[in-house]
Amino acid sequence: MKETHFRKIKLRDADIIYLQDFLSGLEANAYFTQLMEELKWEQHYIKLFGKTHAQPRLTALYAENDSSYTYSGLTLQPHKFHPLLKNLTEKLKEITPSPFTHCLANLYRDGNDSMGLHSDDEKELGQNPVIASISLGATRKFRLKHKEFKDQKQDLLLEHGSLLLMQGTTQHYWKHELPRTKKEVGPRINLTFRNIIK
Ligand SMILES: O=C(O)CCC(=O)C(=O)O
Numbered sequence: 136m137k138e139t140h141f142r143k144i145k146l147r148d149a150d151i152i153y154l155q156d157f158l159s160g161l162e163a164n165a166y167f168t169q170l171m172e173e174l175k176w177e178q179h180y181i182k183l184f185g186k187t188h189a190q191p192r193l194t195a196l197y198a199e200n201d202s203s204y205t206y207s208g209l210t211l212q213p214h215k216f217h218p219l220l221k222n223l224t225e226k227l228k229e230i231t232p233s234p235f236t237h238c239l240a241n242l243y244r245d246g247n248d249s250m251g252l253h254s255d256d257e258k259e260l261g262q263n264p265v266i267a268s269i270s271l272g273a274t275r276k277f278r279l280k281h282k283e284f285k286d287q288k289q290d291l292l293l294e295h296g297s298l299l300l301m302q303g304t305t306q307h308y309w310k311h312e313l314p315r316t317k318k319e320v321g322p323r324i325n326l327t328f329r330n331i332i333k
């Protein structure tokens with residue numbers, strides 16, 4: 136049997152598991168190359184205080200149905216699941232019984248690309264959502280901050296081929312972000328699988 140390295144992240148009010156080797160190195164390389172080429176990467180813009188800003192990353196939304204997904208004031212219309220994303224939902228079944236209808240793909244082109252502090256707590260995700268986040272490419276720092284207890288923080292390095300599972304009350308009590316970095320880093324793809332309840 137394949138040996139998997141599960142790490143339970145010990146944080147109050149959270150249920151977070153990190154699997155360093157969800158994908159083997161070779162599998163992860165293949166997914167990275169193909170997804171980079173084949174996903175329909177789009178630049179989106181957000182309005183902040185009346186000013187329009189390009190999001191500091193590219194995104195693509197995929198789903199098994201045609202429900203749109205709204206997050207940080209932006210409604211995205213999904214493309215039909217790419218076969219490789221479908222494969223990954225099958226592989227996730229070995230880890231969690233949670234169904235996943237949608238995959239939000241993010242491409243961080245370099246260290247200037249980032250994602251601001253937020254929780255994945257949109258109404259259509261329901262209570263205590265399970266979010267399965269797969270990382271490919273450059274290792275980047277992922278930071279968690281408790282909403283109430285400001286001294287409660289945790290940095291995690293998300294590695295090529297890894298899976299981060301956030302479940303239980305995590306989104307209720309914690310925010311997370313992917314900060315920019317001045318380090319020279321290559322591109323990174325992150326895939327967050329979510330279950331959208333209609
Ligand atoms: O890139 C990451 O690891 C985080 C992505 C994320 O938080 C999201 O898509 O909601």
Ligand SMILES: [Fe+2]
Pocket residue numbers: 253254255311
């Ligand atoms: Fe998130």
